[in-house]
Amino acid sequence: MNIKELLNRSDQFLAERGIESSRLDAEVLMADLLDMERINLYVKYDYPLKSSEIDSYREMIKKRAQRMPVAYIIEKKEFMSLEFKVAEGVLIPRPDTENLVEAVIEYCRKAELESPQIIDVGTGSGAIAVSLAHYLENAKVVGVDLSLQALKIARQNMEKHELAERMSILKSDLLAEFIKRGIKEIDIIVSNPPYISETEMEELSPEVKKEPETALKAGENGLEYYRRLIPEAEKVLKKGGRLFLEIGYRQAESVSSLFGDNWTDIEVKQDYSNNDRIVTAVLEKRAESKTN
Structure with a gap:
């Protein structure tokens, strides 16, 4: 599964659970996981994710679906x-x-x-x-x-x-x-x-x-x-x-x-x-x- 596919699925998953900023949150969490700027996700949409990365990301998305603030999940805030x-x-x-x-x-x-x-x-x-x-x-x-x-x-x-x-x-x-x-x-x-x-x-x-x-x-x-x-x-x-x-x-x-x-x-x-x-x-x- 590549970045774009997982982002799309996660966006939909969060939106269905009432997260208004579902796309933004999905991208912020992905960027943190891959240690890159969020804007760089767009030029790496086809990047194939490792199974370990997919598992870690799904855990992050699960926490966000439970209404844990993004800042607590990634443990940082600007x-x-x-x-x-x-x-x-x-x-x-x-x-x-x-x-x-x-x-x-x-x-x-x-x-x-x-x-x-x-x-x-x-x-x-x-x-x-x-x-x-x-x-x-x-x-x-x-x-x-x-x-x-x-x-x-x-x-x-x-x-x-x-x-x-x-x-x-x-x-x-x-x-x-x-x-x-x-x-x-x-x-x-x-x-x-x-x-x-x-x-x-x-x-x-x-x-x-x-x-x-x-x-x-x-x-x-x-x-x-x-x-x-x-x-x-x-x-x-x-x-x-x-x-x-x-x-x-x-x-x-x-x-x-x-x-x-x-x-x-x-x-x-x-x-x-x-x-x-x-x-x-x-x-x-x-x-x-x-x-x-």
Whole structure:
């Protein structure tokens, strides 16, 4: 059997099971199996596949038919033009989150921060932290998470992109470890926290439901982590430091309202689809930690 024949059969098989992107997924999985660019499949349609390749590919297709995300099957995902390792138990990086990274990069360059100290809260695969360390050549970045699986994957991505000299991975429940250590002169805190409400969780696609619930679900109205993170950021950011938060497209007003008198310059930014995607604010007055 050649590439074209197996692709056609797999496309039909996935489509019959409700996979809307059946052809694309079949091609991505085939390209990964054969370690080639997807576009090269078209010029090698007549390439005869080995029985071992056919067996491996069928296992991949079977997983996709069971609604396992493609990124988990091939164990990688592109983000900010960089390749990241991903695995089950870790949130898959989304294109929307590139807006968050770009907003931080733009701010650092406009503010001419020479060596910004940045914390990425809820780092997951490390996509945000690694991207910031990669594109901001003098930045010092710490990615934090509570999940041991996420910390393991984030470290692998940090090492993959050779950023260990300017980047570190730390286990922490939001900013608890920084507060405990008395760290309070951070330039930027960035986070794509869980922000999906209990009601919205029920409406998610089967693929998204394969991802860790702890990285998605945020209480009854999706604001649980913002309510915790904003007060903690007041104890860790330096005066004039900035907090960047990714939000759900209907959360701009409710998240903005959580910033108290210690904050100024609250701004909502849109993504490429003109949906509200980021809330950012500047710390005008620091809140001292009880441990100080």
